[in-house]
Amino acid sequence: MEADVQRAQQAQLEKGSSVPPWTGIPLQKGLGQRLRQHVNPLQAQYQQPTPPPHWERVYRRLGQPLHLDIGSGSGRFLLRMAQEQPDWNFLGVEIRQPLVERANAWRDELGLDNVHFLFANINVSLRHLFAPGDLSRVTIQFPDPWFKKRHHKRRIVQPRLVADLALLLQPGSPVFLQSDVREVAEEMVDRFLEHPQFWNPYQGPIDDNPFGIPTEREWQCLQLGLPIYRYWLERR
Template sequence: MEAEVQQGQQSPEGQLEKRPPSPPWAGIPLQRGLGHRVRQHVNPLQAQYQQPAPPPHWERVYRRLGQPFHLDIGTGSGRFLLRIAQEQPDWNFLGVEIRQALVERANAWRDELGLDNVHFLFANINVSLRHLFAPGDLSRVTILFPDPWFKKRHHKRRIVQPQLVADLALLLRPGSPVFLQSDIQEVAEEMAARFLEHPQFWDPHQGPLDSNPLGIPTEREWQCLQLDLPIYRYWLERR
C-alpha cells in the first residue's frame, strides 16, 4: 500500500489531492441491495467466462443511438457511470463487469433513475470486446481501479493485456481518449505502458495527471481521497 499523504500535501508523484466535499452520487437514491455477498475477485480465465457475450439490442437500450459512446471497463457497482450519465446526457455509456449480480443491480438502479443513455453488461471484456463493437464505434474508454492481481503468477488475469489494447486501437475513433486510474503505482504504469507500446496510442500529457479530468470519482477513488492516498492517472489518446 502506498504511503499516506496529508491533505494539501503532494503525493510521492507530485500529485496534489483535493477531497470533494461529498460523494457525487450522494444525491442519487440507490436503495436496492444485493441480498448476498459478491466475490471481490473473479478469475477471468475460468472456463465459464470464455464465451463472448452477445451484444444487446442497442436500439432498445439507448434512446439516441447516434451519440458518442463511452465504454467503462470493469465498472464495479456502476455508481460512477450512473452519475456521469446524468451529467452528460449527450453521451451513451456502457459499463462492462464480470460479476453478474453487480450488473443486474446497476441496471435496476438505472431503471429507477429513468436513464436512457446508460446500460450495464455482464461480460468478460477480454473475450467479448471485439464482438460488441465495430471499428470506430467508441469515442472514450475508462479503466478505473481494476483488480491489481498482485501475485506475479496472476498478472495474466489483469484486464489490460496486449490483445485488449489492439482491439481498442481498432474500435476507438482517432483522437479518442483512454483514461486509466489506479491507487497501485505499478498497475497504473503497466496499463499506460501497454497502451503506449501500441503505435496507435500516445500520451499528450507526457506523464501522470494530478487530478481526474472527468470530475466524478469512483467509489475506490473517493475512499483514497478520504484517506489522502495517492492516485495514479493517465490520459492517453488514440492517434
C-alpha cells in the same frame, strides 16, 4: 507486503467508507447475496463471448458518442456521468453479474435512457460487441490489481485488449486510466504505449480526474489521503 498493505487499507475503507451525496444511492443497498471481490477472468465459465444487445432498445438516441467504462463495478460513476452528459451514451462492462443487474435496476429507478450495464469478460467479448470506430471514449479505473506475479495474466489490460481498442476507438479518442497501485497504473500505461496507435499527450501522469466524478474507490482513497495514479492517453 504490498498486498498486505492493500488489504489493510481496504478493510479500513470498508469500515468507515461513504460515497458522495450526489449519487443519491445508499452505499449498502443490498445485493441479497455475498459478492466475491475478485473474479478470475481466465476461468472456463468466462471464456464465451457475450453477444451485443439490441442497441436500439438500449439507447434512446443511438447516434450519440459512446463512452465505454471497463470494469464498471457498482456503476455509480457511470450513472452520474449519464446524468451530467445526456448527449453521450454510456456502457459499463463488468464481470460480476450481480453488480450489473443492480446497476441496471438503479438506472431504471433514475429514469436514464443513455446508460446500460453489460455482464461480460471484456477481454473475450470486446471485438464481438462493437464495430471499428464505434467507441469515442474509454475509462479503466481501479482494476483488480492481482498482486501475485503468477496472477498478473488475470489483469484486465492485456495486449489483446489494447489492440482491440485501437481498432474500435475513433481517432483522437481519449483513454483515461487510474489506479491507487502505482505498479498497476504504470503497467496499464506501458501496455497502451507499446501499441503504435496510442500516445500520451501529457508525457506523464495527470493530477486530477478530468471528469470531476469519482468512482467509489477513488472517493475513498481521497478521503484517506491515499495516492492515485492517473493517465490520459489518446488514440492517434
